Amino acid sequence: MxxxxxxxxxxxxxxxxxxxxxxxxxxxxxxxxxxxxADEFPSMAQTATALWDLVTQSVLWxxxxxxxxxxxxxxxxxVAAALLVGTLIGLNGFAYRSVIGVVEFFKAIPVIAILxxxxxxxxxxxxxxxxxxxxxxxxxxxxxxxxxVRSLDPVVRDTTTVLxxxxxRKFLTVIxxxxxxxIATGLRVAVAVALIVDIIAELIGGGSGIGARILLAExxxxxxxxQMYAYVVVAGVLGVLLAGAFTVAERYALHWHESQRSAKEQxxxxxxxxxxxxxxxxxxxxxxxxxxxxxxxPGGHPGLAVRRPVPRLVVLVGRLQVAVLPAAVVDTxxxxxxxxDRAGPRRAWLVA
Amino acid sequence: MTPGASESTTATPVISxxxxxxxxxxxxSGTGGPKVALQDITFDVARGEFACVVGPSGAGKxxxxxxxxxxxxxxSGEALFEGTPLRSVxxxxxxxxxxxxxxxxxWLTVARNVELPLKVRGAPRAERAQRVAEVLASVGLxxxxxxxxxxxxxxxxxxxxxxxxxxxxxxxLLMDEPFASVDAxxxxxxxxxxxRVRQEFGVTVVFVTHDIDEAVYLADRVVAISKSPGVVTxxxxxxxxxxxxxxxxxxxxxxxxxxxxxxxxxxHR
Amino acid sequence: MTGPARAELGSSLEHLVVGYVIAGxxxxxxxxxxxxxxxxxxxxxxxxxxxxxxxxxxxxxAAMTLFGIGFTMKVVLIAFAALWxxxxxxxxxxxxxxQVKLDTSRVLGVSPLGRVFxxxxxxxxxxxxxxxxxxxxxxxILMVVSEWEASTDGIGYYLVNAQQSFDYVGMWSGIxxxxxxxxxxxxxxxxxxxxxxxxxxxxxxxxGRNR
Numbered sequence: 001m002x003x004x005x006x007x008x009x010x011x012x013x014x015x016x017x018x019x020x021x022x023x024x025x026x027x028x029x030x031x032x033x034x035x036x037x038a039d040e041f042p043s044m045a046q047t048a049t050a051l052w053d054l055v056t057q058s059v060l061w062x063x064x065x066x067x068x069x070x071x072x073x074x075x076x077x078x079v080a081a082a083l084l085v086g087t088l089i090g091l092n093g094f095a096y097r098s099v100i101g102v103v104e105f106f107k108a109i110p111v112i113a114i115l116x117x118x119x120x121x122x123x124x125x126x127x128x129x130x131x132x133x134x135x136x137x138x139x140x141x142x143x144x145x146x147x148x149v150r151s152l153d154p155v156v157r158d159t160t161t162v163l164x165x166x167x168x169r170k171f172l173t174v175i176x177x178x179x180x181x182x183i184a185t186g187l188r189v190a191v192a193v194a195l196i197v198d199i200i201a202e203l204i205g206g207g208s209g210i211g212a213r214i215l216l217a218e219x220x221x222x223x224x225x226x227q228m229y230a231y232v233v234v235a236g237v238l239g240v241l242l243a244g245a246f247t248v249a250e251r252y253a254l255h256w257h258e259s260q261r262s263a264k265e266q267x268x269x270x271x272x273x274x275x276x277x278x279x280x281x282x283x284x285x286x287x288x289x290x291x292x293x294x295x296x297x298p299g300g301h302p303g304l305a306v307r308r309p310v311p312r313l314v315v316l317v318g319r320l321q322v323a324v325l326p327a328a329v330v331d332t333x334x335x336x337x338x339x340x341d342r343a344g345p346r347r348a349w350l351v352a
Numbered sequence: 353m354t355p356g357a358s359e360s361t362t363a364t365p366v367i368s369x370x371x372x373x374x375x376x377x378x379x380x381s382g383t384g385g386p387k388v389a390l391q392d393i394t395f396d397v398a399r400g401e402f403a404c405v406v407g408p409s410g411a412g413k414x415x416x417x418x419x420x421x422x423x424x425x426x427x428s429g430e431a432l433f434e435g436t437p438l439r440s441v442x443x444x445x446x447x448x449x450x451x452x453x454x455x456x457x458x459w460l461t462v463a464r465n466v467e468l469p470l471k472v473r474g475a476p477r478a479e480r481a482q483r484v485a486e487v488l489a490s491v492g493l494x495x496x497x498x499x500x501x502x503x504x505x506x507x508x509x510x511x512x513x514x515x516x517x518x519x520x521x522x523x524x525l526l527m528d529e530p531f532a533s534v535d536a537x538x539x540x541x542x543x544x545x546x547x548r549v550r551q552e553f554g555v556t557v558v559f560v561t562h563d564i565d566e567a568v569y570l571a572d573r574v575v576a577i578s579k580s581p582g583v584v585t586x587x588x589x590x591x592x593x594x595x596x597x598x599x600x601x602x603x604x605x606x607x608x609x610x611x612x613x614x615x616x617x618x619x620h621r
Numbered sequence: 622m623t624g625p626a627r628a629e630l631g632s633s634l635e636h637l638v639v640g641y642v643i644a645g646x647x648x649x650x651x652x653x654x655x656x657x658x659x660x661x662x663x664x665x666x667x668x669x670x671x672x673x674x675x676x677x678x679x680x681x682x683a684a685m686t687l688f689g690i691g692f693t694m695k696v697v698l699i700a701f702a703a704l705w706x707x708x709x710x711x712x713x714x715x716x717x718x719x720q721v722k723l724d725t726s727r728v729l730g731v732s733p734l735g736r737v738f739x740x741x742x743x744x745x746x747x748x749x750x751x752x753x754x755x756x757x758x759x760x761x762i763l764m765v766v767s768e769w770e771a772s773t774d775g776i777g778y779y780l781v782n783a784q785q786s787f788d789y790v791g792m793w794s795g796i797x798x799x800x801x802x803x804x805x806x807x808x809x810x811x812x813x814x815x816x817x818x819x820x821x822x823x824x825x826x827x828x829g830r831n832r
Contacts, residue, residue: 012664018664019664020668040687104807105804108800108803108806109799110761110799110802112765112777112799113765113796113800114796116780116781116784116792116795119784195676196676196678199678200676200678200762200766203681204678204769211676218682228682229683232675232680237671239675239676240670240671243670243674421728443730445728449721449725454719454721455721455722455725457725457740458823459820468731469729472731472735502820502823502828503827
């Protein structure tokens with residue numbers, strides 16, 4: 001009955017509030033009871049107060065800004081380099097075979113091992129941070145981009161040949177969108193890894209930013225522990241916000257791809273496949289994957305209908321991924337159904 | 353044709369559907385409003401019978417099959433299995449799904465897939481091995497036990513699925529368009545296989561299909577379902593002689609008449 | 622040249638293995654638990670995600686104040702950090718299991734508990750393994766970071782010591798050793814993965830051909 005009055009959503013939010021309140025209450029209770037020693041670990045109340053104080057002061061926000069600087073610059077450099085190199089390697093079979101071993105090796109190096117080199121070269125500076133971030137982001141992303149570029153569905157490839165699409169147009173309208181889900185997965189990981197590496201660099205190497213603040217607070221002794229943990233909370237919240245923002249961006253950009261449809265729709269293969277709709281799930285866990293998809297490789301089976309005929313680069317039509325070209329119209333077998341059920345012949349409008 | 357009326361029935365029908373109605377809620381799915389998959393379905397299936405269910409796309413045939421299996425509950429109306437209402441999947445029912453690739457477990461060998469229901473029912477090891485060997489031989493896969501399902505062709509995989517459903521000797525076998533995903537040649541072989549197997553195991557079969565030819569070829573009775581509303585249009589008794597044969601049965605003029613009649617029912621609804 | 626660095630490995634690897642194994646078991650166990658109880662999952666998922674995204678090294682000071690600087694601290698830290706990728710991937714993988722497989726299990730008479738072990742976990746195995754691989758990388762990082770401050774042995778201690786005393790040769794040897802560890806761990810992991818998931822790769826190869 002509670003569910004009926006609140007609705008499923010309301011119940012979930014209520015539950016989460018209860019859990020949070022219980023956890024915080026437990027923390028405070030343990031501190032007050034002395035189970036958690038005051039000189040070792042601050043109480044919940046102290047941490048919350050410190051957090052509130054920080055929020056109203058500029059030192060917190062400048063720390064966040066400094067962290068974001070390293071994160072953003074390193075991410076941009078790493079991603080740009082990875083896209084470039086990954087595409088080049090992916091397109092050329094010979095290059096791929098020669099280089100992949102080296103890339104896998106560097107990917108396996110724990111980024112923490114590179115930190116000392118960074119410290120020696122640049123000291124505790126912004127340059128050290130974004131260099132480290134770029135390095136950490138580059139290797140796994142290169143591999144993802146590579147896989148994406150090489151993952152072209154043979155049916156799509158043949159269709160493209162038959163439609164006489166070649167060269168740069170082929171790359172832009174077929175290969176890149178086809179690789180997009182892989183790249184998106186790689187980017188999602190990169191966004192998170194960049195933040196982690198950035199904060200590690202600050203924490204261990206020094207410099208400025210959230211990690212550095214944590215280090216300072218720790219060294220200042222138990223009286224500053226509330227600040228330290230407040231910063232820890234900030235670091236976590238920042239991570240959640242960045243990852244969440246990326247997920248939203250990904251859903252928008254890749255709404256046409258089947259990995260964005262709800263798991264329930266994909267896995268319950270029974271209902272007739274008509275007028276599939278896109279159910280946006282803002283679950284914290286990120287997109288759920290259909291059965292058979294291996295990590296890093298989105299989607300299992302060729303996709304189905306697109307929800308609306310937005311001018312997009314690639315339209316999924318029946319079992320085909322068809323490249324979108326200007327002024328070409330392809331008759332399909334009832335796959336693309338923009339707005340619910342509609343009688344009459346169905347066409348996929350392909351608009352560049 | 354009166355649903356449920358046949359010469360000899362004082363015995364409890366294996367499956368009994370009365371006014372079954374299934375509605376899916378509409379909110380959040382984007383297509384707006386509740387969807388009535390089945391409006392009013394009423395028919396019986398007698399013991400030992402081979403019943404085919406046909407209907408146009410979107411007629412809710414799969415929903416109907418899931419309801420008969422106990423995988424879904426009707427919104428209103430009754431679904432009885434051997435006289436008792438279906439609340440969950442009874443142990444004496446077997447189901448063969450259309451998509452064998454998704455139904456067979458890829459981490460188990462063929463033999464282990466077939467063995468699974470026996471293990472779950474607590475059969476001792478020796479008996480399990482024997483049953484598995486028997487049933488695999490019945491479907492013509494005596495030597496395939498040690499391989500994995502995905503190493504086999506589509507037709508062979510579906511045979512494995514059939515073997516798995518029969519391993520524990522169910523009273524009722526439900527089949528959801530099982531041969532739709534294989535090529536025509538293989539389909540004929542599998543149709544004959546299922547008829548043979550039905551003889552051998554004495555199991556009642558309800559076979560959902562969109563292929564009229566297949567339905568007429570296999571069935572003792574064909575239940576035609578319509579789309580909106582989802583009701584039983586007609587139940588046709590098929591009195592073609594048994595054993596059926598792909599060539600002679602299909603050359604029989606009666607076959608063509610049944611076919612014409614059913615096609616007319618299905619295509620215009 | 623890598624002699625002194627290698628000598629420090631023993632204790633580090635010990636922490637790594639113990640912490641990683643704990644993380645793997647707890648991660649899968651908790652993931653399965655959360656999958657089974659929807660209310661528990663709904664209620665805690667944002668907080669779990671928070672802990673997953675939180676850069677674990679920020680907890681080093683906290684771990685030090687709570688557990689001192691010995692074996693316990695390192696193992697707890699490694700286990701805690703490495704837990705989340707496995708947990709989330711286990712949960713995600715289990716949720717993504719094909720409905721057809723679940724229906725089949727109901728028809729075959731598999732009990733709900735049996736279903737978890739016989740159907741859902743194997744079906745989710747590829748994604749669980751991906752989570753475990755991610756966890757291994759995290760564990761290695763934490764293995765080093767946990768020794769960075771106030772430790773008396775271990776490869777991380779060796780590395781920070783070398784760096785701070787400008788012993789470049791020592792520093793490089795430490796880095797090389799770490800690189801080798803990372804690579805070996807990866808190779809080992811892939812070898813085990815190919816064995817355990819051979820059915821998955823076999824099935825995918827066939828699927829690829831049939832397209």
